[in-house]
Amino acid sequence: MLGALRVHRIGFGAMQLPGPGVMGPPRNPAEAIAVLRRAVELGVDHIDTAQFYGPDVANELIREALHPYPAYLAIVSKVGAFRDEQGGWVPGQRPDQLRSAVEDNLRTLQTEQLAAVNLRLHSGPSTDKVALEDQLAEMVALRDEGKIAGIGISTADEAQVQQAIDQAGIVCVQNAFSLLDQQDTAVLDLCAAHGIAYVPYFPLGSAFPGMPKVTDNTAVRTVAQRLGVTPAQVGLAWLLGHRDNILLIPGTSRVAHLEENMAVGDVTLSPDDVAELEAGAREG
Ligand SMILES: NC(=O)c1ccc[n+]([C@@H]2O[C@H](COP(=O)([O-])OP(=O)(O)OC[C@H]3O[C@@H](n4cnc5c(N)ncnc54)[C@H](OP(=O)(O)O)[C@@H]3O)[C@@H](O)[C@H]2O)c1
Numbered sequence: 603m604l605g606a607l608r609v610h611r612i613g614f615g616a617m618q619l620p621g622p623g624v625m626g627p628p629r630n631p632a633e634a635i636a637v638l639r640r641a642v643e644l645g646v647d648h649i650d651t652a653q654f655y656g657p658d659v660a661n662e663l664i665r666e667a668l669h670p671y672p673a674y675l676a677i678v679s680k681v682g683a684f685r686d687e688q689g690g691w692v693p694g695q696r697p698d699q700l701r702s703a704v705e706d707n708l709r710t711l712q713t714e715q716l717a718a719v720n721l722r723l724h725s726g727p728s729t730d731k732v733a734l735e736d737q738l739a740e741m742v743a744l745r746d747e748g749k750i751a752g753i754g755i756s757t758a759d760e761a762q763v764q765q766a767i768d769q770a771g772i773v774c775v776q777n778a779f780s781l782l783d784q785q786d787t788a789v790l791d792l793c794a795a796h797g798i799a800y801v802p803y804f805p806l807g808s809a810f811p812g813m814p815k816v817t818d819n820t821a822v823r824t825v826a827q828r829l830g831v832t833p834a835q836v837g838l839a840w841l842l843g844h845r846d847n848i849l850l851i852p853g854t855s856r857v858a859h860l861e862e863n864m865a866v867g868d869v870t871l872s873p874d875d876v877a878e879l880e881a882g883a884r885e886g
Contacts, residue, residue: 604799605718605774605799609647611848611850611867612866613646613647613649613650613676614648616650617650617651618855619637623689624689634667636857637854641860642675644864646864649678649851650680650801651677651679651711652707653703657685662710678754679720680776681719682700682722682756683722695724695737697736697739697740704744708749717751719752720756721753721755723755723758724757725757738769738770752774754775754776755775755776758777767796773798775793775799775801778804780805781816781822781840781841781879781883790847794845794846797847799848800845800849802850802851805841806837817833818833819886821879821883822836834852834859835865835869836875838869839866839870843876850863850866
């Protein structure tokens with residue numbers, strides 16, 4: 603469940619659709635449109651996006667490929683950041699910035715309401731620190747006005763998630779988590795205890811250089827070869843089996859990878875496979 607919405611466990615993350623570094627137009631615009639249309643054709647009813655992917659590019663591609671949207675399609679966005687001219691990620695967490703970001707999403711996606719919007723927090727020093735309470739209050743106001751159906755929180759620690767549960771009644775948490783990065787297990791468990799969807803970002807280790815890739819892990823590759831599936835499918839199948847409240851949004855710019863990822867529901871990992879993967883992940 604994503605709040606009141608029932609969605610399939612495998613959705614789609616739109617961050618890989620813009621150009622390199624999540625900036626500018628796609629390398630292959632026709633393939634980006636094809637990925638989105640094929641995703642919905644294959645049963646995706648949950649797409650994760652952001653105005654700051656591109657910026658504007660991911661939302662415009664979604665609108666071009668899929669508008670008018672099927673009634674069952676949950677489009678989830680996020681607010682709390684902007685891009686500077688060099689592609690840097692800049693916090694934008696004042697209530698007026700959160701409000702205009704939601705309105706920008708509604709306008710570019712050409713929709714009246716977003717299924718959910720994640721309040722994207724930032725770790726480390728920020729030039730415009732705003733109390734979480736004030737950010738959540740604005741998200742609640744946006745929900746009361748009907749601009750968003752559900753509130754989520756992203757890149758949040760356990761205390762921040764608990765505060766969001768108490769103050770705003772959130773429907774999802776979007777934090778980094780994968781077979782190779784299980785540091786957020788306490789938040790995952792907190793979400794499970796409250797019936798909140800946990801939507802891991804970087805489920806395959808992201809496209810960013812320097813971050814360990816699930817598909818490069820030796821145990822993942824060994825299990826994939828034994829089962830006759832791909833390493834990406836093993837990494838995603840591990841997530842699906844790990845907790846029932848995990849919803850996947852793997853990101854890809856390629857139809858072939860999308861089709862692989864969508865077939866993950868057919869991949870079954872045995873308890874021995876899972877033990878081997880978890881031991882392999884600990885070894886790195
Ligand atoms: N809340 C946040 O702050 C936040 C942060 C980051 C991401 N997100 C969301 O989470 C989604 C998922 O994260 P992500 O896209 O950054 O990383 P990811 O899903 O972990 O990995 C994406 C990378 O994996 C590759 N890939 C995808 N499917 C593959 C396959 N079957 N075989 C081999 N490689 C494959 C992609 O390359 P190709 O394009 O070549 O397939 C891309 O390089 C994003 O799309 C975005 O919607 C949210």
